[in-house]
Amino acid sequence: MDFFKILGAGAKFDKNKFNEDISLFKPERRANHQSVDVVDAVPKELDFFGDHSRQKQNKAEVVPASQLSGSASRFVVEEADHAPFKDETEVAAYLKRHRIKVSGTDVPHPIKSFEMLCKEHAFQPFVLRNLKKFGFKQPTPIQMQAVPIAIHRRDLIANAPTGSGKTLAFLLSILHQVHSEEKKGYRAVVVSPTRELATQIYDHLRNLTTGRRVKACLMTKASASMQAQDPAMRQKYDILVTTPLRLVNAIQNNEADLTHVRTLVLDEADSLMDKGFLEQVDEILAACTSPSLQISLFSATMPSSVEQMAKTIMKDPIRIIVGTQNAATESIDQQLVFAGQEEGKLIGLRNMIAGGFKPPCLIFVQSIDRAKELFHELVFEGINVEVIHSERTQTQRNRIVQKFRSGELWVLICTELMARGIDFKGVNLVVNYDFPQSAQSYIHRIGRTGRAGRPGKAITYFTKDDAPHLKTIVNVMRQSGCEVPEWMLSLKNPTKKDRKKIKKVPLERNAISTVPKYDLKRQKHMKQVIAQSKTKKQRLAAADKPSGDPTAGHTAAI
Numbered sequence: 001m002d003f004f005k006i007l008g009a010g011a012k013f014d015k016n017k018f019n020e021d022i023s024l025f026k027p028e029r030r031a032n033h034q035s036v037d038v039v040d041a042v043p044k045e046l047d048f049f050g051d052h053s054r055q056k057q058n059k060a061e062v063v064p065a066s067q068l069s070g071s072a073s074r075f076v077v078e079e080a081d082h083a084p085f086k087d088e089t090e091v092a093a094y095l096k097r098h099r100i101k102v103s104g105t106d107v108p109h110p111i112k113s114f115e116m117l118c119k120e121h122a123f124q125p126f127v128l129r130n131l132k133k134f135g136f137k138q139p140t141p142i143q144m145q146a147v148p149i150a151i152h153r154r155d156l157i158a159n160a161p162t163g164s165g166k167t168l169a170f171l172l173s174i175l176h177q178v179h180s181e182e183k184k185g186y187r188a189v190v191v192s193p194t195r196e197l198a199t200q201i202y203d204h205l206r207n208l209t210t211g212r213r214v215k216a217c218l219m220t221k222a223s224a225s226m227q228a229q230d231p232a233m234r235q236k237y238d239i240l241v242t243t244p245l246r247l248v249n250a251i252q253n254n255e256a257d258l259t260h261v262r263t264l265v266l267d268e269a270d271s272l273m274d275k276g277f278l279e280q281v282d283e284i285l286a287a288c289t290s291p292s293l294q295i296s297l298f299s300a301t302m303p304s305s306v307e308q309m310a311k312t313i314m315k316d317p318i319r320i321i322v323g324t325q326n327a328a329t330e331s332i333d334q335q336l337v338f339a340g341q342e343e344g345k346l347i348g349l350r351n352m353i354a355g356g357f358k359p360p361c362l363i364f365v366q367s368i369d370r371a372k373e374l375f376h377e378l379v380f381e382g383i384n385v386e387v388i389h390s391e392r393t394q395t396q397r398n399r400i401v402q403k404f405r406s407g408e409l410w411v412l413i414c415t416e417l418m419a420r421g422i423d424f425k426g427v428n429l430v431v432n433y434d435f436p437q438s439a440q441s442y443i444h445r446i447g448r449t450g451r452a453g454r455p456g457k458a459i460t461y462f463t464k465d466d467a468p469h470l471k472t473i474v475n476v477m478r479q480s481g482c483e484v485p486e487w488m489l490s491l492k493n494p495t496k497k498d499r500k501k502i503k504k505v506p507l508e509r510n511a512i513s514t515v516p517k518y519d520l521k522r523q524k525h526m527k528q529v530i531a532q533s534k535t536k537k538q539r540l541a542a543a544d545k546p547s548g549d550p551t552a553g554h555t556a557a558i
C-alpha cells in the first residue's frame with residue numbers, strides 16, 4: 001500500500017508538494033524493522049462464520065440489512081460435532097483451533113454445537129428451536145466458551161472481536177437461567193452504554209424468547225414510571241435491558257427492584273467502567289444484593305486497567321480472549337489516507353463518492369457540530385445521507401437507524417454514539433473522517449463493518465496535525481494482520497500523557513466547509529449569539545422544571 005496515496009479514487013497525491021509534511025512522520029528509530037505480510041485469507045480458526053472465501057467477491061450495490069438478517073445459516077463453519085470431549089488434551093486442541101485463550105480455575109469445557117447445550121447442560125429445547133429459526137446453526141468461538149462458563153455461574157471477563165457474536169453469548173445463559181427459575185421480577189440485567197444498543201439487545205432477546213413466558217423489559221422513561229405506578233407489573237418481567245443512567249434513575253426513584261438479580265452483564269464493559277459511567281455502575285452493583293450474583297463483562301476491547309478494576313468486584317473470574325487481544329476484526333481491509341490539511345478530507349470524500357463508492361457507508365466525525373457541518377456539505381451530493389447524534393430526538397434516532405438498516409439511507413454521518421455495538425450487517429465501508437481519539441475508538445468504529453464474517457473496508461483520513469497519534473492506529477492495524485509499510489512501523493508511539501490528553505479533548509480542527517473563511521466567521525458569530533440566547537432561555541426554564549431524560553444526559557457530547 002502506498003501510504004501517501006491521496007484520498008481514494010480520482011485525486012492524485014503530489015509527494016514533492018507534501019515533502020515537508022512527509023518529514024513530520026519521522027521514524028522513532030530505524031532498527032528492528034518488521035514488515036507484516038498481507039493476510040490474504042483469514043485463518044480457518046478465525047473465520048467464525050466460515051464465509052471468508054467470499055470476501056473477494058465483495059459486491060458494490062447497496063444491500064439492505066433486512067435482507068441479510070436471519071441469513072446466519074449461510075455462515076456455518078464446519079460439520080456439527082456433538083460428541084463430548086474425551087480428555088483435556090482434546091479440549092486444549094479444540095480451543096487452540098478456534099483461537100480461544102482461557103484462563104482461570106476449573107474452567108468448564110466449551111461446547112462444540114448448540115445441540116450440546118441441550119444434551120450436556122439441560123437447555124430447554126425451545127432455545128434450540130429459536131436459534132434455528134433465526135439462522136444460528138453453529139456457535140462462534142466466544143459463544144462456545146462463554147456460554148458454559150456462565151451456565152456454571154462463574155464470573156467472566158470476555159474479550160472477542162467486533163461482530164463475533166458476543167450478544168448471543170451472554171443472552172443464551174440468561175435465557176437458560178430465568179426460564180428454570182420461579183417468577184419474582186428481574187433476575188437478570190444487561191447494561192449497555194447507549195439506547196440504540198440496548199434496543200438492539202432487547203430485539204435480539206425478543207427473538208430468542210418467541211413463544212415463551214420469559215419476558216424482557218427495555219427500560220424507557222415510560223416503562224419505568226408504569227412499573228412505579230403498578231408494582232404488580234414488576235413481577236411480570238424476568239430480564240431487564242437498560243442504559244446505566246436510566247437504571248440508576250429508576251433505582252433512586254424506587255422504580256426498579258434488583259434484589260433478585262442473579263446475573264449482571266456489562267456489555268461494552270470497558271466503556272461502562274470508564275469515568276463517565278463508573279459511578280452509575282457502582283450504584284447498580286450496590287442495588288444487586290443477591291449473594292449469588294454472577295457478573296459478566298463483554299467487550300471487543302479490554303484494557304488491562306479495566307481488567308484490574310473488574311477483578312475487585314468479581315469472584316474468581318475466568319477470562320476469555322478470542323483471537324488477538326484488543327485487535328480489530330481481521331476481515332476488515334484497513335487503509336490510512338493522508339489528507340495533507342483539514343480541507344483535503346472533504347475533497348477526498350467527494351472524490352470517493354464520485355468514484356468507486358460502495359454504500360452503505362458510515363462516516364465518523366469527532367463532534368456533533370462537525371457531524372452537522374459534514375451533513376450540510378454532503379446533502380447536495382445526490383446521495384441519500386443522514387446524520388445521527390445525541391442532539392437528535394429519540395424518534396429521529398430510531399427512524400434513522402431503521403432507514404439505514406433497510407438500505408433506504410446510503411450514508412450515515414455519526415459521532416461516537418454509533419461506534420459501539422450497533423450491528424448493521426451490510427455496512428461496506430466505514431470512513432474515519434476525523435482521526436479516532438484512541439485505539440479503542442478505532443477498533444469499535446471500524447468494527448461496524450466486517451461483521452458476522454462479512455468483508456468490510458475502513459478508511460481513516462489523517463492530517464499533519466494527527467501525525468503524533470498515527471502510530472496508535474498503525475499498531476492496531478499491525479495486530480490485526482494488515483499490511484503496514486516498514487517506515488510506519490518505526491514511527492514514534494505517542495506518550496501516555498499525549499494519549500490521555502487526546503482521549504479527553506479532540507484536536508481542534510478547521511470547520512468542514514467549502515464556504516469562504518470570511519463568511520464562516522460571520523456564521524460562527526451568529527451561532528454564538530443564538531447559542532447564548534438559547535442557554536439563557538434554558539437556564540430560565542430549568543429554574544421551573546426538574547431535570548429531563550437521564551439517559552440523554554451522558555451522551556449529550558456525542
Ligand SMILES: Nc1ncnc2c1ncn2[C@@H]1O[C@H](COP(=O)(O)OP(=O)(O)OP(=O)(O)O)[C@@H](O)[C@H]1O
Pocket residue numbers: 049072073075135136137138139140143160161162163164165166167168299300420421422423425447451452
Ligand atoms: N452463531 C452465530 N451464527 C451466525 N451468526 C451469528 C451467530 N452469533 C451471532 N451472529 C450474528 O453476528 C452478528 C454480530 O453479532 P453481535 O452483534 O453479537 O457482535 P458483537 O461481538 O457483540 O460485536 P460488537 O463488539 O461490535 O458489539 C449479528 O448479526 C448476529 O446476529
